[in-house]
Amino acid sequence: MMEKLHIQPSEIDALPFYEYEYTLQFYNEILVERKEVNDKNTQESSNKYNVSSKHKQATRSLKTGKPKIPKL
Numbered sequence: 001m002m003e004k005l006h007i008q009p010s011e012i013d014a015l016p017f018y019e020y021e022y023t024l025q026f027y028n029e030i031l032v033e034r035k036e037v038n039d040k041n042t043q044e045s046s047n048k049y050n051v052s053s054k055h056k057q058a059t060r061s062l063k064t065g066k067p068k069i070p071k072l
Contacts, residue, residue, distance in 0.1 A: 012023060
């Protein structure tokens with residue numbers, strides 16, 4: 001909380017009620033933004049390294065039968 005608000009915990013305790021509520025609301029918005037960015041990055045990385053689709057392709061190729069050996 002102190003990273004963007006630049007407020008010490010003792011200063012938060014000394015705030016009047018309406019300023020305390022506003023501070024908590026502002027901090028909550030920061031956390032929501034951070035969560036959205038984190039979720040977006042997680043989704044992008046999971047799409048980039050989509051292991052499940054590659055695994056499905058590999059199992060499909062194994063189910064088709066024996067691999068053909070080229071003749072010389």
